[in-house]
Ligand code: ADP
């Protein structure tokens with residue numbers, strides 16, 4: 001007898017070839033097959049009179065074949081079967097290409113259901129290659145709601161449908177119920193068997209809706225259980241308990257007062273570090289919210305405890321900047337600081353490594369080089385990584401495996417909608433800096449089209465004369481992209497600007513340059529040696545150039561809203577009035593609406609929420625980046641409310657059975673385990 005683990009090649013009609021095609025879709029077992037949900041549905045349950053079908057409409061028609069189908073051989077390899085079909089309202093021509101058997105299978109005087117696209121030329125209606133079924137047989141491929149599955153070469157809808165039917169019949173009853181019965185009744189969810197039956201073979205739209213609602217809930221519930229369980233396991237890891245320190249002493253040394261949000265984040269992190277358990281905290285704050293200060297306060301507290309901290313930045317240039325900033329904050333206290341990056345000389349590296357080993361450093365700032373295998377730490381108590389989304393979840397955990405069990409703080413400048421943060425960073429505690437330092441100027445943002453170009457060009461030399469600097473960002477052009485898209489490549493655009501403004505110093509930095517070259521160009525811009533920096537999004541993250549007052553984004557329609565918000569955050573960091581100009585010739589309502597959001601709000605969380613709403617989470621995070629398993633039915637953006645309820649249910653369940661070890665949670669335990677198995681390297 002087949003069960004859920006049975007491979008699909010044991011199904012009737014699935015040979016080795018088809019099994020291989022299924023594998024391409026991620027379907028190996030009957031369990032996988034049943035979870036291979038339709039991409040969409042076609043309503044073939046309602047028929048329309050011929051004369052009411054619109055041109056181009058995909059419809060079901062119930063009609064009688066009015067003449068004997070005749071076969072015409074146009075030439076070799078092109079055979080047509082043609083006939084007319086009529087209902088009370090009118091007539092249509094039906095043509096089948098290269099399906100000569102239709103000549104005999106379709107009979108004059110019989111009634112059929114035809115499903116296809118209605119073409120209209122003049123007053124003549126016609127269908128080409130419609131799906132068709134005798135009226136008395138309907139319910140097979142017409143007369144019902146048909147699922148439409150994702151396909152790959154070697155598979156068609158019919159093969160999938162037949163396999164699905166067999167799988168449901170063979171093991172529909174053995175599908176385990178993962179949801180506790182009180183959750184089922186509270187959420188008014190249908191039973192498993194009913195859900196799987198109706199998601200694949202919906203009895204009607206109401207049944208389909210019930211089925212989907214249940215499966216979405218279940219998927220989110222399993223995800224929430226998995227993340228909650230991980231979090232529960234992690235909390236048990238013991239960490240170095242810090243002694244309490246008076247962080248006011250540090251605050252008093254600052255040239256400004258920390259914001260309430262900064263204080264709160266520091267306090268939350270310090271509480272973690274004092275707890276005796278290891279800290280795993282994410283600090284999320286909009287660009288310019290002052291995350292570096294939070295880091296500095298924690299490094300200070302670690303130093304007060306005689307512990308060394310490591311601060312990792314994603315690029316050399318950012319490591320350099322953090323070195324300067326943190327030295328400013330911390331060296332007055334006598335904190336001993338060094339830098340270690342890929343570009344450090346061999347001698348520098350040797351010296352820093354020796355000092356680390358000897359316990360003579362309190363803070364080391366650098367890039368990935370900080371955690372290469374030949375760097376050993378004495379007394380490493382705190383690891384901070386900045387701009388986390390550049391590193392990915394996997395690298396984060398590599399750091400933690402450095403022998404000791406340092407406290408970990410991750411800083412991210414990508415605001416994540418609150419509903420999602422808990423799921424996405426389910427294994428981290430989260431602090432949010434939701435307040436900007438006082439006196440921040442709003443960056444005036446405008447969305448313009450090419451007709452604005454001359455005015456924009458007039459603005460550039462004027463700003464530079466005032467002593468300001470300018471960022472221009474062009475989209476990354478992929479090599480295989482058609483040039484007809486008319487995208488501005490950074491290099492060409494830089495050349496054009498330089499020609500137009502020979503007196504201005506224009507530089508260009510893009511993704512294809514070597515890291516060293518990039519850093520040199522960036523460094524020249526930071527130090528004010530160049531006026532205009534044209535770049536691809538390599539500058540997206542972190543750089544602080546307080547003198548930059550204008551950000552121009554070319555082909556702005558090509559960027560996500562959150563990304564644009566990040567880019568905008570590169571200006572308005574000093575005391576100068578700043579602008580962000582989003583240039584786009586795209587006319588679509590969508591693009592206009594999206595860019596408009598940026599013009600109206602400066603709040604990164606609002607932008608993120610809108611972005612998520614408009615684009616869906618797939619695009620928002622990039623599926624690989626998030627480290628989350630792929631969702632089959634749920635949409636993390638659209639189903640946010642369900643997500644919250646599923647999360648509540650999951651937490652309640654985990655409170656009773658943290659390891660999911662009770663016999664009644666057996667099936668759930670296995671599913672939760674399987675969920676991250678393929679992602680094991682990114683979430684460990
Ligand atoms: P981000 O969160 O983007 O990393 P930074 O840490 O670079 O932000 O801080 C942005 C700027 O704000 C820096 O110039 C920093 O010195 C300044 N800053 C940080 N906190 C405060 C504060 N409480 N009051 C005034 N300025 C602050």
Ligand code: MG
Nearest residue numbers: 291292386542
């Ligand atoms: Mg920063």
